[in-house]
Amino acid sequence: MGEVDPAFFQAPEHRPSLQNIEAQGIPLIDLSIPSSPDASLEDLVKKIGDACRDWGFFKAYKNVRDWKEVFDFAVQNPTIVPASYEPDDKEVTEWYNQWPEYPPELRPTTFIRLNHYPPCPVPDLALGVGRHKDAVALTILAQDDVGGLEVKSKSDGEWTWVTPTPNSYIINVGDIIQVWSNDAYESVEHRVKVNPEKERFSVPYFLNPAHYTWVKPLEEIANEQNPAKYRPYNLGKFFVTRKRSNFKKLDVENIQISHLRVSDLSDKFEGALSINP
Ligand SMILES: O=C(O)CCC(=O)C(=O)O
């Protein structure tokens, strides 16, 4: 292992502690659908709802054979996304991808990433992935037994270590569910620590609706008592705007859902995303 380029060092306030504070509270939920009685299914739904509200994360356990239903890949037509961020440009481009058969609404822009974290001699200075929120609907993460994922606890703001559990996946709420639920479920910040001796592999699977979807708080959730906290945004244009990533020249951070809050809508982003459907 050679010298580490200081460009990889985190700013002092974002450097990780070498101690792992374990996230005792992150629930491990058995997702095997109870065949009967119905009440058990309600119980399962409640457990998932509570975990999404309290942590934005949970570990999903399922009998190994059953995971086939979740990761049943089928190679189909390419993913269609807008060719540019210009609101009036209707041209689209094709990304080749793989997606699950179920649920069909989430097929078009769902994608997978393969992460490899080599051993790193400065685990107190560098991170494998810096703090971020997932800009997707939902993430299902497979990981080996090395560990590295830390989640920012909603209760005390501490970075908490997610111990790998065999035969389970980590599921987390992304930005789109935060908007759909009008903030009932938050997309929570997370990051990845590196290990000085061991390499690590992880495979996040990002579920998304189609690029032409206008994302906004669901009608059955937002109402007069709970007014919509976000303006509708076009998902494809949002992604392409983020990828373009040149908001630096406007001296603002890259676009985030927080910029689409009704109270915090910046003119710069309004133009870029064509907020009104
Ligand atoms: O590798 C991990 O544990 C998480 C990776 C991650 O957060 C991401 O790729 O968005």
Ligand SMILES: [Fe+2]
């Ligand atoms: Fe992530």
